[in-house]
Amino acid sequence: MDVTDFPDDLVQTQAAWNATYQALAAPRPRDTTALRRRLLRLSVRLWWHPYWETVPSVPAARSELRHLARAHGAVRAA
DSSP states (O other), rough: OOOSSOOOOHHHHHHHHHHHHHHHSSSSSHHHHHHHHHHHHHHHHHOOGGGGGGSSOOOHHHHOOOOOOHHHHHHOOO
């Protein structure tokens, strides 16, 4: 799958989901309720994004999106 197929808002939402998940998984996270609520909202946005109606293989595309968002997060951290 070509990574340019993903809309920017979908990639940004996945990156935000990853960051929120990492914050929640950290030792002694602060404000876990807010983090869990944010994770839930982001999950809903990811799951119901209109892009998924246009993809022939949704599971493979979701996997590629997660990989792309992790790679973008690694580039930003470097």
